[in-house]
Amino acid sequence: MAKIALGSARDIRANWSGNVAFSPTEVVHPRSEREIVHHIARATAHGTTLRAMGAGHSFSPIAKPNGVTLTLDRYRGLVSIDKDTGDVTLRGGTRLWEIGPLLARHSRALEVMGDIDRQSISGAISTGTHGTGGRFTGVCGLVTGLKIMLANGDAVWADREHNVKLFEAARLGLGALGIIVEVRLRTIPLYKLHRREYAAPLEETAARFLETSAVQDHQEFFFVPGGKRAVVRELNHVPAESSSKGMGRVRDFVESEVVGNGAFALANRLVQAVPVSKGSLSGAVSTLMPAGEAVHLPYRLFVTSRRTRFRECEMAIPACRFDEAFDTLTRTLERSTPSLIFPLKVRRTAADDVWLSTASERDTVYIAAHNPCHAKNDDYLRLVHDTLAEFEGRPHWGKMHWLKEAELRSLYPRWNDFAAVRNELDPDRLFSTPYLDSLLGG
Template sequence: MTHAPAPSGTRTRWRNWAGNQRATVEVVHPASAAEVADLLVTAAAAGRRVRPIGSGHSFSAIGRPEDLQLACGRLDAIGQVTPDGQVTVGAGTTLHRINAELLRSGWSLTNLGDIDRQAIAGALATGTHGTGARFGGLATQVRALELVTAAGEVLRCDADTHPDVFSAARVGLGALGVVTAVTLQAVPAFALRAVEGPGTLTAAIEGFEELMTSTDHVEFYWFPHTDATLLKCNTRVPLDQGLAPLPRWRAVWDDEILANGAFAGVVATGRRVPALIPPLARMSAKSLGTRSWTDHAHRVFVSRRRVRFLEMEYAVPRAEAPAVLAELRRVHEAGDWRAAFPVEVRLAAADDAPLSTASARDTAYIAAHVPAGTEPGSWFAALEAITGEVGGRPHWGKLHGLAAGALRARYPRFDEFVAVRDRLDPTGVLGNAYLDRVLGPVGSTGS
């Protein structure tokens, strides 16, 4: 019989990537579903709470442990890609490793977010997405899951086997069980032709639908204190058309020296002298240039993020995005704001996962950021209030102030998810304060 590594009694300090979530907990590192099952059964019998964690990239307290942390890093096996493009990977496998392994076999994930350091299970649990009017988030690429319940049962779920669990667990918040393996549907490897350049928020608001559907994957960044945007338009192209990646010197200059090094200097200066943030933002906006290149898809989707920050992101009905952006600009201009980071705008197609932020509606995502170690204050509060007027749904892994009562009104299938949670974890072994807030305590009405 396989036994999970026993908690040592030694407590370890943990912090997330941004440093705003911290805890001192015991940590275990199971290497199989059987070890996870043994651990959960033992914890439940002792009345302990267990929280699984991947890479710790969430800004919200969704992954914050209160007693025992289950680290997924040893659950990192990658299987062979099947002839129809499916691959099964361990829960702790990082997206950047999955991308590299798939490419070696001639496959790609069809869409990605702009960070690839997350473990696959954590990325799914929080509803990670990329951009593209015709493309869903990461959950839409899942074809099966292996999930260990609080009772130690190992469920292998897909659309036909335990379909209610499969449906909910694609964006499961880590509340239904510990995901130990994921089967993803890949597509034949492809390239992206990237075109980046300056634009304006005025033009983006006035021609939002046309702009955001002009190529396969469109996003833009608005620089507060200006009307300037950085527009990114990516078009899917076959690999046999050839690659034309950025020269090494240009990639280093643009992405390391300017996007990370110089921007870090702007952020640091703004923190020391907030009054300089508006002129620095105008200076940054004027420095935007145009560039284009073609490379393997995951190398274009993903950006390096070396300047640490806190983020709030709300998903709104796509048709409401222009009005939300116009109102966000209005309150920004009317207030005494000091926003050093740009506001990011993306799209996603509707999907059918109960707690996906794009569940049953085509979606626009609007994200605000502040430097790590600072208080978001009224800037995040303004975004939350404006998006709330149109039924905005917060990204589960990013900062927000909503609780179960408000979230129930924004998710038609909220109670369906909570019912699955209550059935699979009736004593709240996998809970924490965040889940108690956003879902309601186990067995409650969730209000």
């Protein structure tokens, strides 16, 4: 059986942002369903817990093990593509960056992706990873079926016709129900994206966001606390035959250089060394944000690379409460934000019917705040979190938050259904951890 010493395949001593340390008793990298069954049986026999880990890109301790860590790093790739429906079935450890090129070879594509593509497909759906677009759901909404290994060692296929309750729960299961070994996703014919980025007045951008994000395929905007300008990013689907352009120097500028990487990290350090007024800071930041345009394949334009590490909190609020929530948040930040200029980011998704999805049964706007890794505390993230929690905010499961079971259960209409599936399938809590129990109950 494949048994690998800690750290020998890739560094899994901490999550991507470095704020959650992992110290599993053992790390196993099975290559087959048979080996996964073996590890389940062995953990059960030894009375230890088994935690699946994807790429370790969650900011919260959701992947932190309390016993054995199981990764599917060696269980990746294409299982099949259905020629009639276009649905693709992938092994559970497949990384998102592998999916785009794989689908393009079959003239298919994912209809939406988030900011980055380093995650595993199982990790992405298990925490509700999403992109933006008023007509698009998060990734878990694309799942049309999955195969999961349960605590009793059974491998079960679940979709809308078979094991329906398991399907509803495991499309976003927080790793609590079993090891996902295959995921089937809806795809659409291959297309290209036309991306535009431009600066605009913040107040007007926010006031029109519900309207514009319903028309644009994928729209989002960034703003600096205390600032008056927004940077808007729009991605629209164009035919696959469109000529590619603009992937040169402007490529990824806004997110990868300004938001995600060097420019803001440098600015943040300067701010801490030399106090500057928020007004002059945000003016300077706006000038860092040029307009840009590009056309390319979706898996090239949805995502960016992130070289600078940060911590993030993201709250999902009902779209119908966005205006009041945004107003309250910007006023709060105006009054009390420390001199941080990592921009906040605003995105939108359609409602879905996934029980624990942050967009479950509600059209949703997401507001995300970032803290540079060198920040001494997360008071700023906590402020954004607490402010948006007042507007029925549901925290992203893979990002930092401070809600526990009592608060969370009141936010999800299908909470008890999920709990019933978990109790039935994992009564002895093989897949549990103290952190998971704090969210779902022990």
